[in-house]
Amino acid sequence: MSTSFNQAIIEEFRANGGKVGGPFEGGDLLLLTTTGAKSGREHTAPLGYVRDGDLLLIVGSAGGADRHPAWYHNLLAHPLVQVEIGTDAFEAIAVPAVGARRDELFERVVRVVPGYADYQTQTDRVIPVVMLERSDEGEPPAITNLADKLLQVHTWLRGQLDHVHEEAAAYVAARAAHQGGAAPPRPGLGLRLRQHCLAFCQFLEVHHTGEDSHMFPWLEGRHPHLADTFRRLGEEHRTVSRLQKEIVALLADIDAVAPERFMAELRSLTAELHAHLDFEEKNLIPVLAEIRLPFG
Structure with a gap:
């Protein structure tokens, strides 16, 4: 997706409490903000996700391209990320799944969003599945000073x-x-x-x-x-x-x-x-x- 298209989705997401129209209407969408692996600057990307218990799963499909998306390289360098779902914003730790665990989670994702299987057939790289583990627990304490x-x-x-x-x-x-x-x-x-x-x-x-x-x-x-x-x-x-x-x-x-x-x-x-x-x-x-x- 182009930068301008992404930015339009991000703005619509934040203006409408996480709801967007167009090709993503009705889908599960989050905003992932990573820190650039080289630049150190923040980058936000709209991504589909699948829930697996307490985990949020995101997939580095890049539309079936032969290179991992930039956000994946960013989270390998800086695993602490910002996540927005609806009106909820929180920090999470991004952990890529590997081996049999990755294959198991990829199958779960494909059962929900079959299109990811098509993307995997278009490239020789193993499409990453990343687990987003929320880093905070429970209700935040009252902050008065x-x-x-x-x-x-x-x-x-x-x-x-x-x-x-x-x-x-x-x-x-x-x-x-x-x-x-x-x-x-x-x-x-x-x-x-x-x-x-x-x-x-x-x-x-x-x-x-x-x-x-x-x-x-x-x-x-x-x-x-x-x-x-x-x-x-x-x-x-x-x-x-x-x-x-x-x-x-x-x-x-x-x-x-x-x-x-x-x-x-x-x-x-x-x-x-x-x-x-x-x-x-x-x-x-x-x-x-x-x-x-x-x-x-």
């Missing part, structure tokens, strides 16, 4: 970091079992760990960059007696960033990395980040609680 907002972000970070540890433990256990003579780890386990870990690092980097560039300088101007606190928080950000980069480098070829090395790096990041979040909350929550939201 900046302290509430900071705690919401920190709760998300702690929860996602716990999830990364769960994925890593499953991956390491499967690798160890294989070395002991069991069946090899199922395809995609390393990719799943990679996507969840990258999504966590992606969000953390944006959060810390925003604090360093905007929130901390603004707060220091209002509370100069906290200058030493902000300097320490900035130093901790740099330490966390270094640890993040080391983990991201390992994720580039996770199946070739010794599991013990990856787990050691993950434990280092976890210890540093937990200490940082605790220190930030202890020192900033009293100040942030006095700043009501929304501003005005």
Whole structure:
């Protein structure tokens, strides 16, 4: 689809609570916003989807073309995506299915939208099926001040970091079992760990960059007696960033990395980040609680 055609659909979708006419009328449509793999800019694409339990499935058919769509390359580089369905907007982690799992999900999709089978016959590439896993859980807490907002972000970070540890433990256990003579780890386990870990690092980097560039300088101007606190928080950000980069480098070829090395790096990041979040909350929550939201 052309850029202008896509943009017209996006505008109609947002103006009408997710409903559009033309060739997509009556179909299940979502808007997927990804971060450009090379540009770093946001890109939004209207895509059909199929529900599978709690998962949303999207398909990189590209109309049967011989190349994956741009949004697929984007989510491999930056797995944390924005999803809009109707009037609901939320973050999700994009995890491509591979091997038998991909084939199983593709069959489910084709039962709902048979046209995807036709697209697969038009190309030699394996058309990707991507699982969108909603990253938030339950109703968001009431946000009345900046302290509430900071705690919401920190709760998300702690929860996602716990999830990364769960994925890593499953991956390491499967690798160890294989070395002991069991069946090899199922395809995609390393990719799943990679996507969840990258999504966590992606969000953390944006959060810390925003604090360093905007929130901390603004707060220091209002509370100069906290200058030493902000300097320490900035130093901790740099330490966390270094640890993040080391983990991201390992994720580039996770199946070739010794599991013990990856787990050691993950434990280092976890210890540093937990200490940082605790220190930030202890020192900033009293100040942030006095700043009501929304501003005005």
